[in-house]
Amino acid sequence: MAIYTAGYASGIASSNPAELAYATDRLKDEHEALREKLRMIEHSAKELILIDDLAKGIQLVHALKELTDQFMDELEQHAEWEEKELFPFLFTYFDRQPQPSMMPSFWVLEKDHQLGLSFIQSFQEAILDAASFVVKKQLADTAAHLVQACLILNDHITMEEQLIFPLTENVLTDLESFFS
Numbered sequence: 762m763a764i765y766t767a768g769y770a771s772g773i774a775s776s777n778p779a780e781l782a783y784a785t786d787r788l789k790d791e792h793e794a795l796r797e798k799l800r801m802i803e804h805s806a807k808e809l810i811l812i813d814d815l816a817k818g819i820q821l822v823h824a825l826k827e828l829t830d831q832f833m834d835e836l837e838q839h840a841e842w843e844e845k846e847l848f849p850f851l852f853t854y855f856d857r858q859p860q861p862s863m864m865p866s867f868w869v870l871e872k873d874h875q876l877g878l879s880f881i882q883s884f885q886e887a888i889l890d891a892a893s894f895v896v897k898k899q900l901a902d903t904a905a906h907l908v909q910a911c912l913i914l915n916d917h918i919t920m921e922e923q924l925i926f927p928l929t930e931n932v933l934t935d936l937e938s939f940f941s
Contacts, residue, residue: 778933784847791839792918798832799911806907810902818900824886826928829881836914846917850921851928866924873917902940 805825812818848867884906 775844781850781929781933782870784850785840785926785933788847788922788925788929791835792922795836796915796918797830798828798835799915802807802828802832802907803911806904809904813897813902815900818897820902825904826885829885829907833878833881835876836873845867847882847925851925851932854932855928856860870917870921870924873920877914877917880906880913883909884890908922 770911802825805821805828807819809818809825812821852867887903888907
């Protein structure tokens with residue numbers, strides 16, 4: 762997630778209430794899909810921490826690798842949409858309002874996003890040589906990276922919603938007043 766402050770003249774910035782409502786619904790739907798993937802990852806990672814059979818553990822590591830790759834692809838697509846459409850609109854809209862800047866809140870979201878991704882990357886780097894896992898502790902330590910990533914990214918999604926939904930509600934109220 763990168764923070765944009767430049768003007769935004771197309772897409773939802775020039776939209777009507779229905780388009781912004783669609784964007785809000787899309788945000789909710791994508792967040793729920795991401796949360797579901799995070800639940801699956803976290804469940805499997807916790808299973809890996811508790812597993813006693815090293816061979817089954819290595820199989821689970823490979824399954825987790827695929828699942829985290831899928832999650833990362835979905836998260837990247839979601840973040841790209843937010844960066845190119847939703848956030849620039851909000852920055853442009855609220856930059857015109859006589860109130861404190863939203864930038865510090867978005868900066869915190871950006872840092873949480875990066876931190877969560879760094880834990881997933883740590884997991885992925887640790888499993889590049891999965892054949893080197895010789896003890897259960899190594900599997901558990903590797904899985905712990907994913908559990909931490911899931912906690913951080915779930916919190917990130919919640920904080921993003923707590924920031925974005927009231928903002929979009931304000932915009933929708935303003936747009937509905939304007940178009941009525």
